[in-house]
Amino acid sequence: xxxxxxxxxxxxxxxxxxxxxxxxxxxxxxxxxxxxxxxxxxxxxxxxxxxxxxxxxxxxxxxxxxxxxxxxxxxxxxxxxxxxxxxxxxxxxxxxxxxxxxxxxxxxxxxxxxxxxxxxxxxx
Amino acid sequence: xxxxxxxxxxxxxxxxxxxxxxxxxxxxxxxxxxxxxxxxxxxxxxxxxxxxxxxxxxxxxxxxxxxxxxxxxxxxxxxxxxxxxxxxxxxxxxxxxxxxxxxxxxxxxxxxxxxxxxxxxxxx
Numbered sequence: 001x002x003x004x005x006x007x008x009x010x011x012x013x014x015x016x017x018x019x020x021x022x023x024x025x026x027x028x029x030x031x032x033x034x035x036x037x038x039x040x041x042x043x044x045x046x047x048x049x050x051x052x053x054x055x056x057x058x059x060x061x062x063x064x065x066x067x068x069x070x071x072x073x074x075x076x077x078x079x080x081x082x083x084x085x086x087x088x089x090x091x092x093x094x095x096x097x098x099x100x101x102x103x104x105x106x107x108x109x110x111x112x113x114x115x116x117x118x119x120x121x122x123x124x
Numbered sequence: 125x126x127x128x129x130x131x132x133x134x135x136x137x138x139x140x141x142x143x144x145x146x147x148x149x150x151x152x153x154x155x156x157x158x159x160x161x162x163x164x165x166x167x168x169x170x171x172x173x174x175x176x177x178x179x180x181x182x183x184x185x186x187x188x189x190x191x192x193x194x195x196x197x198x199x200x201x202x203x204x205x206x207x208x209x210x211x212x213x214x215x216x217x218x219x220x221x222x223x224x225x226x227x228x229x230x231x232x233x234x235x236x237x238x239x240x241x242x243x244x245x246x247x248x
């Protein structure tokens with residue numbers, strides 16, 4: 001048995017000007033920025049309602065938005081998603097980048113939310 | 125004075141097989157599908173925690189994920205976002221498609237959430 005759920009999304013910005021990118025998205029979405037310690041490529045956007053985990057990321061590929069699925073068992077979750085039709089793209093640090101059968105890239109990550117255990121789906 | 129906030133996101137899928145696309149994303153995110161009456165291009169994914177408004181859409185452009193900003197005054201919100209550096213792309217039915225200075229497309233839409241009034245930001 002393992003658990004997973006939608007953790008949130010990352011706004012991937014093809015820029016080296018991470019602060020300017022985060023400033024735009026913070027203003028547009030009305031969410032304050034929360035710098036992440038020891039992370040030069042990510043700025044968190046804090047949702048006062050704690051609805052989702054949202055970050056702005058500096059990337060070298062084309063700008064996009066990608067979803068994050070959080071799980072307490074990365075390998076089991078990746079296998080579950082493969083059964084649904086997704087494929088593995090690359091393993092980075094602790095997470096897997098995957099591609100949906102509909103073409104979008106998304107990531108399978110460790111639990112991000114304080115209430116992960118209460119809100120996640122359980123898979124046999 | 126007008127109000128706005130992040131409403132959610134739409135998973136744009138370049139496919140005519142909307143049901144199959146919605147089925148994948150429903151399974152992947154662990155969110156049940158909620159068919160929308162009179163909509164042949166959209167299927168809602170219902171979040172039991174009502175965190176965000178999420179839909180899967182059949183599109184003819186490349187697959188992606190786009191964010192929706194909900195507002196009680198579309199024109200005022202579009203102008204506010206233009207001041208932040210976004211630009212108008214196209215007006216469709218009741219909403220505007222815009223492009224962020226970081227390149228992503230997003231939409232400015234009418235209020236989607238039952239608790240919009242309580243949770244939205246107020247702009248002068």
